[in-house]
Each structure stands twice: as C-alpha cells, then as structure tokens.
Amino acid sequence: MSKITKFIVGRLKGCGYAFTGAMLLLKTEPSIQVQAGIAVVMTFLGFYFNITSTEWMLQIFAIGLVMSIEGLNTTIEAVADFIHPDFHNKIGFIKDVAAGAVFIAAVTAVIIGLIIYIPYIF
Numbered sequence: 001m002s003k004i005t006k007f008i009v010g011r012l013k014g015c016g017y018a019f020t021g022a023m024l025l026l027k028t029e030p031s032i033q034v035q036a037g038i039a040v041v042m043t044f045l046g047f048y049f050n051i052t053s054t055e056w057m058l059q060i061f062a063i064g065l066v067m068s069i070e071g072l073n074t075t076i077e078a079v080a081d082f083i084h085p086d087f088h089n090k091i092g093f094i095k096d097v098a099a100g101a102v103f104i105a106a107v108t109a110v111i112i113g114l115i116i117y118i119p120y121i122f
C-alpha cells in the first residue's frame with residue numbers, strides 16, 4: 001500500500017471511530033439525548049419561523065458547541081472515574097470544572113436562541 005493510500009485509509013478509519021463514538025454518546029448519555037431532543041425542537045422552530053441563513057449558522061453552531069463540549073465532559077468524567085473510582089476532592093474539582101464548561105456553552109446557546117427567536121415571537 002502506497003504512503004498516500006495508507007494515509008487516506010488511516011483518516012477514513014479515524015472518521016469511522018469518531019462516528020462510532022458520537023453514536024455511543026447518543027445511545028448512552030442522557031444529557032446528550034436531552035440536548036439532541038432540544039436540537040430537533042430548535043430545528044423545527046427554525047423552519048417554522050423561516051429564520052435566515054445567518055441565524056441557521058448561529059443555531060447550528062450553538063447546538064454543535066453544546067453537544068461537543070458535553071461529549072468532552074463525558075470523556076473527562078469517564079477518565080476521572082477510571083483513574084480514581086473513589087471519592088477525592090481533586091476528582092470533584094475536575095468533574096465540576098468540566099461540568100462548568102458545559103454550563104457556559106449552554107448559557108451561550110440559550111442567549112443565541114433568545115436573540116434569534118424573540119424578534120420572531122414578539
């Protein structure tokens with residue numbers, strides 16, 4: 001196999017593993033399932049109010065931001081539980097900070113949603 005073919009096959013395999021990981025998240029993580037449900041509702045609202053292309057981009061970006069950071073939070077929790085299953089203040093700190101990152105992304109997404117939809121509703 002040539003170097004370039006090897007490179008392409010490696011990247012395609014990487015995409016496959018990443019897709020499997022995304023499916024695992026959706027199947028096993030309640031928080032991501034809730035966020036995916038909200039994403040579906042927001043998509044329906046986007047079509048209902050016929051939002052602009054820029055608003056679609058912001059909405060899709062906000063959804064992607066929250067869900068990807070939630071995925072990282074899940075990863076951090078799993079690593080923390082794996083390396084130290086027992087109670088430890090440092091593990092508590094690590095998990096709280098990771099959850100804080102999701103909170104910041106979620107607040108950002110809510111603000112973006114309000115800026116987009118308030119003018120359509122009122």
Ligand SMILES: Nc1ncnc2c1ncn2[C@@H]1O[C@H](COP(=O)(O)OP(=O)(O)OP(=O)(O)O)[C@@H](O)[C@H]1O
Binds near residue numbers: 089
């Ligand atoms: N091993 C631990 N040591 C110290 N504090 C912990 C530990 N495990 C959990 N905590 C505390 O409990 C909180 C919740 O942790 P947990 O692992 O249950 O995450 P979660 O937010 O419920 O996530 P999920 O619902 O995705 O499992 C943490 O943010 C942390 O404050």
